[in-house]
Amino acid sequence: MIRLLIVDDHPIVRDGLHGIFAGDDSFEVVGEAADGPEALVVAVRTRPDVVLMDLRMPKMNGAEVIRRLREQTPGVQVLVLTTFDDDADVLPAMKEGAIGYLLKDTPRAELRNAVLAAARGETVLSSTVAGILTAPQQQQQRLSDRELEVLGLVARGATNRDVATKLFITEATVKTHLLHVFAKLEVNDRAAAVAVAYETGLLKPGG
Amino acid sequence: MIRLLIVDDHPIVRDGLHGIFAGDDSFEVVGEAADGPEALVVAVRTRPDVVLMDLRMPKMNGAEVIRRLREQTPGVQVLVLTTFDDDADVLPAMKEGAIGYLLKDTPRAELRNAVLAAARGETVLSSTVAGILTAPQQQQQRLSDRELEVLGLVARGATNRDVATKLFITEATVKTHLLHVFAKLEVNDRAAAVAVAYETGLLKPGG
């Protein structure tokens, strides 16, 4: 009997997950939570074996929730369940010790098997996610804080001079940063750099 | 007894919705579908009163699904149920005749009431969506197909000359289109235009 905690901000999704596991003797859903802080509280009380959680939630970022869960509830396995458009969030989540990462369009049977595997301590990755992790890429495209800061301003319409003024540096430095950004993102101009940044999650709508 | 068709590409979400309505005598879930084409097929067979559907789906865009549903199944009410990050899709959906638009984090009870209202032919909008519709904005920023096409190529790193070659027009025309885009999006350069396009959903990650 695997003790399961479900964390998602959508009641509908929680219901769906609950329904999948409730009718199965191998599992017991011991709690639900709608956001990170709530998850932490519920976890200490219910001591789940496996936490099934979405990364995109209000109030606390996914990676931090995972870290704290593992701190306060030793032995818990965190299985991340989210949508495909979180490329950039997968690595931080795995780094904080998530045991696996599944897409929300995973069929029921596969999801069930994944939770069983997670409870046994086995890593489970959906195939597309496995692709992201094994692809020879993201080490290269990781931007420094400063580079991302410059790119963010560019996305908001700043010229090199504007950026220089705002960051108290010279235009020469801004250009250097941008050239590094272009190289890392494998593009040739700022417009494409902005696009790639949105595609990969370096920049996010509404933030 | 309201006949309900559930359309969503995530099995988990379908389960959740199914669970909410299955135990309720006022509703009968007559079918489920994972994408647009499937929804159309299932709808002709099951003749639902209300279709509860996600906008973001593979194979066919949401607005088109709504239009065809209403063509082939007169009297059907389409209630859109999706996440907050689809700003730009709300208006097309309503234009195609969706009776309402709810967010996926809507509580169960409210969702139930919304379906009842939709079945009666009443418009239902979640408050945040109502805000989008009443806000004085989007008429201005609507881009023509051609303008969007140009912007899309720019986002992929094309220079004006590249765009001209690809679309079989001159650079002068490309510049004109882009200037119109800048004016409509209220920006001054292509990088910011790309950013705004992603922010407003004119361009989308992975598509």
Next chain:
DNA sequence: TGGGCCATCAACCGATCGGTTGATTCGCCG
């Protein structure tokens, strides 16, 4: 203590872009 990454700056060049003005054609709506 040496190498790497990061941040900073410089000077120069050609290429591209943004802005302006003006014009033609086409199709749709009333």
Next chain:
DNA sequence: CGGCGAATCAACCGATCGGTTGATGGCCCA
């Protein structure tokens, strides 16, 4: 029928950008 938006093109200009090369200092890790 007239008007309007969309799409197309032209020529010109100054501003900005992208590319290159090279240099300095700080920091961390091995």
